Amino acid sequence: MEDKVQKLLEGSYDVHLHATPCIQKRRMSIYQLTQEAQRAGLRGFVVKDHNFSTAPHAAIINEIQQDVKVVGGITINRCVGGFNPL
Numbered sequence: 001m002e003d004k005v006q007k008l009l010e011g012s013y014d015v016h017l018h019a020t021p022c023i024q025k026r027r028m029s030i031y032q033l034t035q036e037a038q039r040a041g042l043r044g045f046v047v048k049d050h051n052f053s054t055a056p057h058a059a060i061i062n063e064i065q066q067d068v069k070v071v072g073g074i075t076i077n078r079c080v081g082g083f084n085p086l
Helices: 002-009 030-040 055-064
Strands: 013-018 044-048 067-072
Touching: 002 067, 030 044, 055 067
Parallel strands: 013 044, 044 067
Antiparallel strands: none
């Protein structure tokens, strides 16, 4: 079974991950997630945060390493303009 899961992960992107630095407690830093993604065979991931843009952090990580693509962005919560009606 593990071989089938590994095959599914190879070359994929995880589109919803949270990491440190963050106001809320998180288990891993963006850099640590990059190392885990590389070990799992992922091609990349999107790192998200509810309070600030992760794009600058992603850009720095992508300069440090090129094996896993890290994409950052902003959420649509009130703290970034209130696009989310909730």
